[in-house]
Amino acid sequence: MDCYILLGLARGASPAEIKRAYRRLARRYHPDINPGDRESEAFFRQIVSAYETLIDPGRRREYDAGMIRSTDRATEPAFEFQGFDFSQNLGFRDAATVNELFAEVFTPPAGAWTRPEDGADLHANLTISFGDAMAGGERRVTVTRLERCTACRGGGQLKAPDAMCPHCTGTGSVRWTRHHMVFTKNCAPCAGTGRQQSRACPACAGEGVSVRSEAVPVQIPAGVADGARLRIPGKGHVGRRAGRPGDLHVAITVEPHPLFHREGDDLRVVVPVAIHEAALGAKIDVPTIDGPARLRMPPGTQSGQRLRLRDRGAPSPRDGTRGDLIVEVKLVLPRVIDERSKELLREFGRINAENVRKNLGV
Ligand SMILES: [Zn+2]
Ligand SMILES: [Zn+2]
Incomplete structure (x- = not known):
């Protein structure tokens, strides 16, 4: 890259003109003005390097004599800035950012040579x-x-017969003119070879x-x-x-189940119990998800009391162990219609005269 072309200067430019050109370019391409833009950063490094070469009289003499190069190859970006083309009288717009200016250079056309994308969930x-x-x-x-x-x-590309690359007409590089600047870049579709290596798959575009x-x-x-x-x-x-x-x-x-309600890995089922079963204790059959199971109910079981059948709950999806089945007792009173039952219940009341509401203070 020619230092004079890079800074837009004539061969015999004075130090004042070199400084002015540098300041003008720095105002536009300084990395602080374009944070995170690696290309403008690389371009700015070229500008700095050219400026440092020309502003030092000794280095400038060496450079003019063809003894040194201004730019460090290792830090050069993938494209090469070819200098300013003042044949187009567009003038610099201060509003033009490097991103705008370079958009055509750095935004690859949609197509096969762009990077793979992760699929969406x-x-x-x-x-x-x-x-x-x-x-x-x-x-x-x-x-x-x-x-x-x-x-x-899935590659999006099909092998093509060897032919000239249509994007660069076989030259291997592409040229842009933006405002007064001319760029060249390796042709991406043919990787700079100038030959067409593959074509977009017609089935998936x-x-x-x-x-x-x-x-x-x-x-x-x-x-x-x-x-x-x-x-x-x-x-x-x-x-x-x-x-x-x-x-x-x-x-x-x-879907909900008509009998079983899930509580964590435990299952709960409400089981109706007759008054004599609850009072005297009983072995009753209760439903489980594996079929009926025998439950021993102790004497004096109260309505609403919960009894536990170990390992009859839901399997844990984590480790396969099972929760418990919780049997909630619901006392069901008989419909007393015959005289004999009524007589027995009256006698039961006389024998068990204790006030069941004594804790309520009435
Ligand atoms: Zn090409
Ligand atoms: Zn395809």
């Missing part, structure tokens, strides 16, 4: 019965997902993906709870241009 809902939630098993969720294009196997409906198998762990979310890795949208696929997230809804 997909979300689906699945409603299952209470019994299926307890048993677990495989279900299928139908989703419409971006799949890898089969024609190009170079995106590497196609839309497909798919029934994805979902393994439901036994004991899955209502509101649980299952993640199926890699079953989201596939990434463009062979990028990493996203995940499928399945939100589980478990």
Whole structure:
């Protein structure tokens, strides 16, 4: 890169003109004005290097004699700034940022040579019965997902017969003129070779993906709870241009059961009990998710009391251990219609005369 062209100076420019040119360019391309813009930073380094070469009389003499180069090759950006072209009388606009100015140089055209993209996650809902939630098993969720294009196997490109690159007409580099500045850059589609190496896949327009409906198998762990979310890795949208696929997230809804209510991994069931069973104690049959089970009820069981059947609750989806079945006793009074029952209850009352409301102070 020629120091004079870079700074927009004539060969015989005076030190004052060199300083003025440097200040003018620094105001526009200083990294502090364009934070995070690596290209303008690299360009600014070239400007600094050119300025330092020309402002030092000794170095300038050496440079003019062709003994030194101004720019450090290692820090040069991927494009090369070719200098100012004042044949176009556009004038500098102070509002023009480096990003605007360089947009054509640094924004690659949409197409095959841009980088792969990660695929997006997909979300689906699945409603299952209470019994299926307890048993677990495989279900299928139908989703419409971006799949890898089969024609190009996701790469978006097909091998092309050897031919001239149409983007650079075989030269291997592309030229831009923006305002007064002229740039050249390696032609990206052919990587500077000037030959066409591949073409965009016509089936997917170079995106590497196609839309497909798919029934994805979902393994439901036994004991899955209502509101649980299952993640199926890699079953989201596939990434463009062979990028990493996203995940499928399945939100589980478990239908309520008429008898069992879930409390953590425990299940609760309300069981009606006759008055004599509660008073005298009894062995009663209670429903569980595995079928009827025998429960021993101690004498003097109160209405609303909770009894526990170990390991008869829901399986834990984490470790497979089971919660308990909580049996909530509900006392059911008989419909007393016959004289004999009434007589027995009166006698029962006489024998058990204790005031059951004594704690209420009445
Ligand atoms: Zn394709
Ligand atoms: Zn090319």
